[in-house]
Amino acid sequence: MSKFKKKKKGMPGISTASLPDIVFMLLFFFMVTTVMRETELKIKTPKLPQADQIQKLERKSLVSYIYVGKSKDGTAGDKIQLNDRVSNISDIKSFIFSERATHAEDEIPYLTTSIKADMEANVGTITDIKQELRDINALKINYSTRNGSALDNMK
Amino acid sequence: MAKKNRMSNEINAGSMADIAFLLLIFFLVTTTMDIDTGISRKLPEKQDPNITPPILKEKNVFEVLVNRRNEILVEGENFMQIEDLREATIKFIDNGGGKDENGEECTWCGGARDPESSDHPKKAVISLQSDRGTSYGTYIAVQNELVAAYSDLRNIYANNKFGENFDDLSDEEQKVIKKDIYPQIISEAEPTK
Numbered sequence: 525m526s527k528f529k530k531k532k533k534g535m536p537g538i539s540t541a542s543l544p545d546i547v548f549m550l551l552f553f554f555m556v557t558t559v560m561r562e563t564e565l566k567i568k569t570p571k572l573p574q575a576d577q578i579q580k581l582e583r584k585s586l587v588s589y590i591y592v593g594k595s596k597d598g599t600a601g602d603k604i605q606l607n608d609r610v611s612n613i614s615d616i617k618s619f620i621f622s623e624r625a626t627h628a629e630d631e632i633p634y635l636t637t638s639i640k641a642d643m644e645a646n647v648g649t650i651t652d653i654k655q656e657l658r659d660i661n662a663l664k665i666n667y668s669t670r671n672g673s674a675l676d677n678m679k
Numbered sequence: 680m681a682k683k684n685r686m687s688n689e690i691n692a693g694s695m696a697d698i699a700f701l702l703l704i705f706f707l708v709t710t711t712m713d714i715d716t717g718i719s720r721k722l723p724e725k726q727d728p729n730i731t732p733p734i735l736k737e738k739n740v741f742e743v744l745v746n747r748r749n750e751i752l753v754e755g756e757n758f759m760q761i762e763d764l765r766e767a768t769i770k771f772i773d774n775g776g777g778k779d780e781n782g783e784e785c786t787w788c789g790g791a792r793d794p795e796s797s798d799h800p801k802k803a804v805i806s807l808q809s810d811r812g813t814s815y816g817t818y819i820a821v822q823n824e825l826v827a828a829y830s831d832l833r834n835i836y837a838n839n840k841f842g843e844n845f846d847d848l849s850d851e852e853q854k855v856i857k858k859d860i861y862p863q864i865i866s867e868a869e870p871t872k
Contacts, residue, residue, distance in 0.1 A: 544692070555702075555706050577827050578718060643815055646811055666719045668716070669717045674761075674820040
């Protein structure tokens, strides 16, 4: 009898001693992979087109973003967002200059401008942006796309 | 004295897990795992208005027009579906009907060697013209197909010559292919109003 009783009592609790270790491991993983979102979108989140000939953008610190999309209140036309406010085409130059000022001189040729534009945006807007970028010699650009079949863009 | 020392030797680690959990949840919430990808292009430098651009032979230019209704017109004659654009582009680049500027023939071209089409991959220029009203999605699709045509050709060449995919080659070999075998010459005209 006493043998059975002993067995029931001896049901061991799960040791939680290694719990902090596990949690810390997860914590470090997320700390390393995390990228803080530095800008809040003031325009409607652009629906990026798809493409399959894509390259990864390396060194995110060298990338400045230009968002193109529709405004949230539904007014017509493409809106451009630089940093955290809706801007005009003519603001792009000063935006790039201010981006350059935050980098060392030898990094400037590697600065890339990523254009995150909505699928429904007009090519005219994109051309205007490119023209502004050419004017100030910011020649490296990247059309931001999702990975997928480019043929789906036409539907 | 000894008693005091022993007391301070032990820090209570019981709440460590709670603190770690709190931080973990914070990072879990703020993390964004998206990797930025896209089509990289290099814009042409600003042209001196006094310099007239070199005149190209018409047969060496592959004209792609996209109008505001997102229709694709190739070589000014036939409307083309986006699905067929890649093949047509490959056919044009890989034609190899003549000689390059050094008088050398394209020995690696697998095209039809039609004298009415492009002379040499080094001379073949793709001209892309779009309308201001073209949708960005179409524009990217066309760009993607044009870039894809080049990467297909480079891949075929790499497989024939080295028996490997282009991406697996060394940087040196990739450079040679990019520069001397199939250089990517895509010219973008100003869009029509």
